[in-house]
Amino acid sequence: MKSLDESVFAIVGLGLMGGSLALALRAGAACKEILAVERNDDVCARALARGVADQASADLALAAQADIVVLAAPVRTILAQLPEVGRQMRGGAIVIDLGSTKQEITRAMASLPASVQPIGGHPMCGKEVAGFDAADAQLFRGAVFVLTPLARTAPSTLECAEAIVRSIGAHPQVLDPARHDQIVATTSHLPFALAALLMTTADDLAHQDELVFALAASGFRDTSRLAASDTQMMSDVLLTNRRNVGNVLRDYGRRLNRLADAVEREDESTVNAILQRAAAKRRELFHA
């Protein structure tokens, strides 16, 4: 097996995540060549002009030249691309993805030709701004990068994936896909849903009262930030993690109703217990 710095990468999808990976690999001189598969001609041209990619085209056939193929599109696009990527890849090549849910992708990876080596991936970082122009070589620095090997994933493939993760400044965390999807439903998909529904709630009130957004301060701004995330990406995420997301949203709804009950009946001790527990945990995690 080639060392990382002798390897040719094909990155499929040069948006925020794929573009940031290309920039990070290049910044660290971590690989030999970067081939970009990207539908948007302008992005291809800019990636070539900036030296971020050595070749760029809309054709998945570029994957045939790669030692390591990275799928960096929204989850359901990855699911659609996998069979063709598998047909194109050379024997022994590795395919890893950057998708935000892992069960459906690793299930689809299990059907790839036996000659290729698949492993799931999910870097725990992002921005609410999408696209190649928002890409950032520092995006992965310090982030946890989840790796979900399949039963068929060779130890050397996992080692290679861990080397990629470390080369961009992230920390590998091997995880079962089901466990990953359950955790991120709470830590990532729920915060996104809360931000989106906060925006629609406030927007509905703003249709009755023109001062609503004039009174929205930094708390509203930060709590609603994720609502600006790429909607195609997030729609794919929610729809490929349906059971976990449904369960978490309904559980959260019950918590909201219990808080509403306590507020309405002026049950100060219940309100305080909820608020104090939340504040203590938030301060422990982020102000330590």
Next chain:
Amino acid sequence: MKSLDESVFAIVGLGLMGGSLALALRAGAACKEILAVERNDDVCARALARGVADQASADLALAAQADIVVLAAPVRTILAQLPEVGRQMRGGAIVIDLGSTKQEITRAMASLPASVQPIGGHPMCGKEVAGFDAADAQLFRGAVFVLTPLARTAPSTLECAEAIVRSIGAHPQVLDPARHDQIVATTSHLPFALAALLMTTADDLAHQDELVFALAASGFRDTSRLAASDTQMMSDVLLTNRRNVGNVLRDYGRRLNRLADAVEREDESTVNAILQRAAAKRRELFHA
């Protein structure tokens, strides 16, 4: 009536908001003297040492020396202080508060002696860190500062309050207390409740799975930020805006269930409609 720069201020409660007001008034040389009424001896000593206050004591009797009394404690402490403040104040003096809900406070202000001039206030800014040490002379800069005059509030009192607001770099917005409380239930109290319940939801899962917070990235961090807010302040806020808060939380819970329904039945067009509306509005408001 004295001009602002000839006026003596008494600020009751030298926490984040009262402390920031004292710093901002001082930075702008906007008044003659600042008297601090503060229960915490250490804070009094530091305020005097830093020259933020000219006198500082736990005794509300200091209010008797002031032309303008500012109540900067949590809402229910303000409600408890108002009768005594009214007894102490000299004739013609103004009392304004910085509390986050306005209906109960303006109702209590209506019972003050006829010789004093009350007006409600609420600066639309804050931090999730409480206390005098977090106070910041720039906190109000650029913020909307709601003023809620009573029927008995003289035009000259409103003018004086507007001058105070402008002297600290904020923008006055006159508003009816009921309308204020309805709007902030959505723009401020709802985001806080969402952040607090996000923390307790994740913490419950973390008791079953030790990797939960390892996978929490910047989205979780920002969406949960308000959970660290001062719990006494926020408990007072929710409990003095019970009907609006209860209605908003229940309405929001119904939106969550509708989104959960759409996700579970893989209703892509409903999911996309919600996500796209939220993203468009968020980008219009904050990325323009």
